Amino acid sequence: MNKSIGCIVLLFAALGLMAGCDRGEYGRMEERPGSVTLKIGVDVSDILSQTRADETSAAANDAEKMHTLRIIVVRPDGRVERVKYIRLDNPATLQAWKFDAIVSGETKRVYLIVNENTEKTEDGIVKKVVPYDFSKIKAGTVFPLNEMYALTFCVNSDTERLVGPLPMSDVHRVDIAPVVPDGTEREIECHLTVRRAAVKFTCYVTNESEKEFKAVGLEMEKMARYSYYLPRGFNDGYTVPSVDNNDYYKFRHTFAKAVVLAPKSPAEVDLLKEAGEPPIYLLEGKYVDKTEGKDETWNYKMALLLQRDEFGEKPWSTTFEYFPDLPELPRNTHVVVHATIQRDLEIKWEVHVHPYISVPLEPDFGL
Numbered sequence: 001m002n003k004s005i006g007c008i009v010l011l012f013a014a015l016g017l018m019a020g021c022d023r024g025e026y027g028r029m030e031e032r033p034g035s036v037t038l039k040i041g042v043d044v045s046d047i048l049s050q051t052r053a054d055e056t057s058a059a060a061n062d063a064e065k066m067h068t069l070r071i072i073v074v075r076p077d078g079r080v081e082r083v084k085y086i087r088l089d090n091p092a093t094l095q096a097w098k099f100d101a102i103v104s105g106e107t108k109r110v111y112l113i114v115n116e117n118t119e120k121t122e123d124g125i126v127k128k129v130v131p132y133d134f135s136k137i138k139a140g141t142v143f144p145l146n147e148m149y150a151l152t153f154c155v156n157s158d159t160e161r162l163v164g165p166l167p168m169s170d171v172h173r174v175d176i177a178p179v180v181p182d183g184t185e186r187e188i189e190c191h192l193t194v195r196r197a198a199v200k201f202t203c204y205v206t207n208e209s210e211k212e213f214k215a216v217g218l219e220m221e222k223m224a225r226y227s228y229y230l231p232r233g234f235n236d237g238y239t240v241p242s243v244d245n246n247d248y249y250k251f252r253h254t255f256a257k258a259v260v261l262a263p264k265s266p267a268e269v270d271l272l273k274e275a276g277e278p279p280i281y282l283l284e285g286k287y288v289d290k291t292e293g294k295d296e297t298w299n300y301k302m303a304l305l306l307q308r309d310e311f312g313e314k315p316w317s318t319t320f321e322y323f324p325d326l327p328e329l330p331r332n333t334h335v336v337v338h339a340t341i342q343r344d345l346e347i348k349w350e351v352h353v354h355p356y357i358s359v360p361l362e363p364d365f366g367l
Contacts, residue, residue, distance in 0.1 A: 033105035034181030044093040065091035070113035105178030114168035162281040195332040201280040204268040207261035217254040217305035224285035284331040
């Protein structure tokens with residue numbers, strides 16, 4: 001006989017609470033609880049795809065999907081109960097695995113590690129984007145909570161962005177009710193989500209002026225160099241590493257090819273798509289720059305790199321202006337920027353951060 005029983009899944013609000021949480025064990029039974037089969041389904045969080053239909057396609061690209069998945073089940077005493085590493089034949093947003101002989105009557109912590117093998121090249125040296133060997137976490141060993149809690153990854157240059165399968169991670173608490181060890185096979189099924197440890201950027205431009213421009217790149221100020229690998233917080237906010245004030249920097253990107261912005265055109269141009277490039281993925285940030293004597297909070301800036309043949313081949317940056325009321329850039333969000341070059345050559349900006357806020361930028365900002 002095969003019976004199914006339920007379980008309770010809770011996403012950790014803050015990893016900082018894990019070390020001090022209760023053991024999550026159920027009341028004592030007269031005999032030791034039996035074991036169950038735990039089926040874990042993992043789904044890539046769809047936050048990035050919750051955008052207007054005219055801003056992004058419903059299907060994510062392969063960089064936003066799972067290529068590898070590591071599931072780590074940890075018991076209340078901190079011991080690793082089971083580990084499974086899965087290399088997917090085809091990138092996917094959904095994957096499941098069954099663990100048999102899981103002890104019941106406990107609250108488990110389930111860690112999800114996705115795309116751990118993504119590499120980058122620095123100074124001719126190939127290295128992992130997330131500098132950690134997750135394969136050393138074995139069943140029966142103590143889970144390295146402090147190491148994982150402090151684990152960070154970074155971008156080192158002002159032009160570096162996340163390329164390839166995006167690093168993803170998450171932590172969940174799964175409550176498993178005790179079962180009587182009567183020899184009956186019981187299966188628990190739970191559905192968990194995993195978040196991309198990145199912020200996605202796309203940019204659209206409309207040229208209403210009477211002049212033709214070529215967009216050759218873009219710049220964004222106050223981007224974060226460092227990010228925690230595991231999410232640090234959720235509904236009540238989040239934290240970022242405080243390494244030299246996170247060494248916030250101006251990200252500069254030159255397109256693979258110039259994008260022509262035809263004059264007096266009512267149509268929006270997807271800059272990255274027209275340049276033959278994927279979206280830009282950078283690290284989550286939480287920059288705050290408070291102007292002395294004011295209550296306003298100023299955070300992020302963006303500018304376009306434009307070029308006109310009559311002015312020579314050298315491009316110039318449009319005026320940098322702050323995006324007001326854009327307080328945070330949490331992971332797993334999609335920043336969609338709309339820029340309109342108006343007839344008087346002033347640029348009107350608007351930014352949408354899905355699914356959190358939609359912010360019109362006033363006043364208009366000029367070239």
